[in-house]
Structures are given as C-alpha cells and as structure tokens.
Amino acid sequence: MKKSIHNWKYWGIELSVFWLLLLPVYASGGNTTNLTLEVSNNSTTEDIIIDLTASKIACNETAKSCNLSEGLQCRDNLCKCAYDNLIYNEEQQKCFAKVGEPCGFFIGLVNSSTVACPENAVCVLTNFEVVRDGQNNQYSVHRCACSYTNYQNDQGECVPMAKHGEGCDDKRKCNPDSELICVKNVCECPFKQDQFFDSQLQKCVSYAGGNCTRYCVPNSVCDFYGSGTCQCRLDYRVNGERMCEPIPPGYLSPCLGEKELCNTDAGLSCIDKICNCKNPLHQVYDFQLDKCIGLAGDYCDPDEVSLGKCVKDAACVKKKSSPDQHVCQCNTGFSTTPFRKCMKSHQEICSNEFCNVFRGLACINGSCQCYDSFLKYDISAEACVSSVGSPCGKIFAPVFSGDWMKISCPECDSYYFTCEKNSRCTRDFSQGEIGTLEKFRCQIHPDESSVKSKST
Template sequence: MNKFKLLCCVLWVLTLNLASAYMDPYLQKGYKESCSNDSDPCNSVKFLSCLEGQCLCSSPGELVYDYGRDQCVALASYSCLRVMPDSNSVQDPKYQIGCTDYAKCAFPGDSCQCDFTYYEAENHTCIRQHDYGAECAIDENCDQFRFFSCINGKCSCDPNKNHRYDQKNDKCMVPVGEKCRVIEFQSINEKQFKTDECAQHASCEGGTCRCNAGYRISSDRTCEPLFSLVSGPCTTDREARNTVDPHFIQNCTENAYCQESQAFSYCKCKEGYVETNDGLCVKAYGQSCEMDEECDNLAPLACIENSCGCADHLQVFDDKLRRCVGLAGSRCWKDSNTTAAVCTTNAYCVKANAHLNYGKCICARGFVTTSQKTCSKSN
C-alpha cells in the first residue's frame, strides 16, 4: 500500500470516530460544560447547543434547563415542537420538547400553556393562583377553581357576578335558585376535575343552582338537610338501600335516629337526648356540653362546668317532671307559664304578698324541711 492510500485510510477512520462521538449522547457534552462545535459537540437530544464555548439551551429566552429532568424545556407561551439543534435542513422532523413546571404542550397551537389554577408570570414560568384575600393585578392571578376575582387589588368574590364568599368551603358561590356555571378541566397529570359555583349540597342543574336530594333551601339561600322531626316518619338504612329515587328518603333531625316499627318508622331522640316542643333533640341532664344552647331549655338546663345541669345551686333536677325545681326555702315563681323553677316534691311556691312577682318554696302542711332542703313527712 502506498503512502497516499495509507493516509486516506487513516482519515477515513478518524472521520468515522468523530461521527460516532457526535452521535453517541454519552460522549456528547452536558449542560454548561465547555464545548466545541467540531470536536466536543453538545448533547443535541437534550436541545443543548454550543454557545460561546458552553453547552446551553439552544434558544435562550425560550428554553430553560431543568436539572430534575436533565434537559432543556420550553417556557410558557413558547413552542413545544422544535427541530433538533444544529440541524442542517429546515425539512428535518420536529420533536416534542418538555414544558416548564406546571405547564403542558397544548394542541393545536403547539405551545406550552400553564395548567389550570396556575398563571403565567412575566418570566414565562407558571405560578399557583392565589387564595382569597391575596394581592393580585388581574383575575387570572386568583384561583379560578374557587371562582375568585381580582377586586380592588385583592382576590375576592365579584358582586357583579352575584358571588358571595362561602368561608366554610373557601370559595365564591351564587345563592340557590340563581344562574350558575360549571367548569370541567383536565389537569397536567391527566386527572379530570369538575366544579360549579353552587353552595355545598347543591348542584348546577340546567344552569341554575338547586339543592341536592335530601336537602332544602335555607333562609340564607344555601342548602340545609331535609330532616324529619321527632315522631315524624323516616326512612331506615335498610329502606334507603332499596329506594330507587333518593328524593323519597326522609332523614331524621340531628341527634335522632329512625326507629323501625311495623306500622311506620319514626324519628326518635338518641340516648342522652330529649325532645323539645319544636320536635328537635337536645342534651338531657348530666350530658357533656360546651354551651347552654346544647342543653334542654325546657328544664331549663345550662352548661355548668361542661355538663348540662340546673343553673341555680338551690335547684335540683326532677327526672319525673323533667325540670329543675327549687329546694325548700329557695325563691320561686307561681306563674304557670314561666320556664323558671317550681318547687321540690311536697313544697309549694308561696308569695309573701300580692305585690311581689316571686315567692318562696315552703313545705306543705304535714311536711318538714330536712337538712338537704327537701320536704319530709312529719311524725
């Protein structure tokens, strides 16, 4: 072999080695490594190009390097379909590139768009929309899933949209009976979500907020449970499982249960509760409590040291009368219409004179006052 042929063979081998090095991504340079377009190329699969001696994202300002994914990704509003860097032909195929965090490649348009409940910032990243009361510039800064709007620089509820704030559910809602909107969307991880402007236990049906089965409209135009009162008819759990139409299900009021019987099932107060004149169930004497309103108001009972009891220490509770009654010698009221205490067994409320509206509990004739302030039959 002559010298010319030998030189050609060497050049051919070197060319193959350089081409192999260029095509092998493991031999190509990574992000911010020093590079040369000829001998030390950047990893084009990661959309890196050799810019000023460093491997950087091929389109500065449109692409940014994601360390977690170890590749360049497109910022929001920029194309997510791109020709491989250092391509020699405009006819080369385009490849889908990843998007910045909380954004996805939207079609048609082929651009990265922020996911629902995120908005695009000035630097083209995606930021979580703000909660109620947070500062904002435009409506898109505020959580759209909860129907917040930017009102006077704060994320709030827009009265022009008939919105009011539901603190319990942390969202803007429209009253029952008003027109409503439904939002359906697919998140960046392909999960399906649906929400509407209606209050809890209501749904947007035919463009209007309506209470769900088992609920009725309340005075504030939200939905409250459609409970049957004590002694009223109700639906047992067994009957409810066999009921096709949920509108026919009758639930009992709070602290009551459905007592099954042969004639018809009826609501009955749970153990530890008593029925009021309104057909509701309240806590009986001796039950734990946190406020007076929980206790039997017919007795009347008050919440004393976290227990339903008589408010006056000179009163005792009479189980048969279901009332707090005054001990012998205590003050009392003769008016039969009052809810105040009557007297203990074998004692009567006696006025000192007709001008007073109260009297004193005095043991009846034939009874004497004991050391416990009760009345015992005299010997």
C-alpha cells in the first residue's frame, strides 16, 4: 500500500525535506521517467535506518541494510549496485557509474542511492536532458565525463593523457595542458628548437626570442598578435642563454664600477661613476643604434663588438701605414668633417642628403658642387678652395635655420671655405675698424710669399 509522502515523518523531520535531499537525477538518453517511492505499512524506524557498513553481502529486502550512499541496493538478497549500468569496486566497496552514464543522486523504486564517477572523471551537468519524479518535478541530468587531462579508453575508464616523452596515437592524446603535441608517436613540445619542457611546471616553455604557444621564460611574454615569439619585458634583454636579464645602466647613467657594470653590449664603461663610451676620445654614442661607434679617422677593432662599428657611411678597414691596425674610414664618395663624421663629397648625387659643408660643398642641381662658382675644387685637399683675395672661413647659411636642419645636422648651420695653396685665411680690416665689420679673406702668408720669391 502506498503511503502519503507528506503525512509520513522520519525522526521528526517531514519526508518532504528528506525528499529534497534525494533529488532525482536518473535518466537515460534524455528521456523522462516517472518514479514513485513506496513504503510498506509495516515499516518501522529500525527498518528505514541505513547500514553504513555496506558491502557485497547478503541482505534482507525488508531491512534495507545496504549502504545506499555508496550506490548499493539489496537485490536478490545481496548488496549489489542499484542499477545495471554501475560498476562495483571491490577495493573501495563502492559502485561507480561508467563514463557517459548518469551520476549523482538516484531515486530508485524502493531506495535512493548516490552514484559517484570513476577515477579521473567528474559528474557534469548535461545539456537539454531532464528527469521527472512522481510529483512531476523536473530535474537536470548529470553524467560522468573524463576530466580535462584524461581520455576514455575502450573499457570506459578515464586514463591520464600522455606526458612529455610518452607514447601517443589517435586514441591516447598528449596532455594539452602541457602544450604537447604528438610527433612520430611521442609527445613533444611543438617548437623543439625554441622550447624546453619544464618538469616542475609540466609545461612547454619557450626561450626569449623563440616561437611560443603560451609559456615563456621568466621576465618575458608571448607576443600572440605580433611576432609570435617570446619578448623580454621592458628594461630586460636577451642573454647568450636565451633568457631575459636586466639591462645594465645605459649611456650617461650613474654607475658604481665593479658593483654596477654599464651596458658592455653598447660599448660602455664606468668612467668616474658615469657610463661613457669605452674610448671617449675615439668614439661617440649613437642614440639610434644605442651603442658607441668609432669616429671617422679613429681606431677601431673589427673583432670586438663594442669597437667594430663606425659612424654612418664609414667602415672599419686596415690602416695603410700600419696593416696591423684598423681605422674608421669614410666610404667611397664621402669625406670627413671636423666632427669626424662622413658626408657626401664632390660631384656625388644628392637629394635630401647633405653635402660636406665643411668642404665648401652644397647640393646644387642634384649633385654636390662648390657653393660659389668662383671657387675651385682641389682634389688633393678634397675641398672647394678660395683664391687669393676671395672670402674664406665660416660663412653663415640662412637657409639652414629650420628645425629639420637642427635635427638632421645641427652642426651644418654654415659653410666653410679654405684657401688655395700658398695662402691663408686671415682677417681683412680694410673694410673698417676692428669690431665693426670684420671679414676673412685669402691672403698670401708672409712666410709663403718669401718661399715663393726664393723659388722664383
């Protein structure tokens, strides 16, 4: 005889509360099932008590002595799994659902049972699958599924995915959480030349500058949307071991000698507690290259990184007079300036480039020519020279007053002219008193004139 579930009390607690603790989650393939709970008229409190020492032993249908919390039920006078799709574990004395089968709270025709999932599996909520109880209440269904890093084998068990160096195939996949892929039936990192497997993290980690999937060496990040490589963070650089290390103090930064070395990769050395070029008399710091470079005409060393780079348009070549030494020499078509840099020389094609203003050259009609047609180019001096009586020295160039000139060539605000052979550039006071209008003109030097007269 069925007994009203709302009128029956168990240990002073209404069965309606007990019913909520045993929510129905029993279903198969998404179909709904109507279930009822039957209690006989002659049931007593002792009959309802569950024996928590349940195992696969003989039981009494009336006493209900099997451990329901372990998924057991008294069937054929033996404690068995409540449903045929469950597997009994002898060691744990517990019933487990197979992968893909319902799990959680079950309400049977006589008793309620709790069904757990096997090892490496979890009980997850399924989509659009429900079950109804005897009161037409609707509940969502949970089923056993392998956890993220496990896969289902042919026996319906959840087995851990293959680790680094282990075998893999179409069935046994590599652990995706470790970023591994299956290469010739062995789990390896996808970028073997750029990565190493961190046994502590159990991840594939990329070196600085190497291709990456997610994880990089410390102080670097994977540039997913750019180069696809690990880039060192700000104020860090790649070292010889492809790791990211702090960048040492840069040019003109304070330093403490042996305790705080300057950036040697930039050719810097700690001089009087300031980071300066290793050879300040022969080098200049190039802010675009972020390193010290050799000045034109000065010594260089092609075998040393910090000394082998020369100023723009110059190269480190063997010195003609001393083959054992090297100097920074301007390339063909360029000549040196007083600032020991290289600028375009006579008759070289020019557009936006500067001709060597220190040699009296200007960009005229697309080529480097003497600034004034009365000047003549002296091949031996590699400069435009003025004749005796003509202006010389530094002549201000008003066309160079723009900001572009100040940025591109700040020292090119004037033209410079030397004098022809046997003459010198001296002040000419014939135009006025000292301090009024001074001019420099090429004049035959007394010493030069005496030499000239003796020769004649």
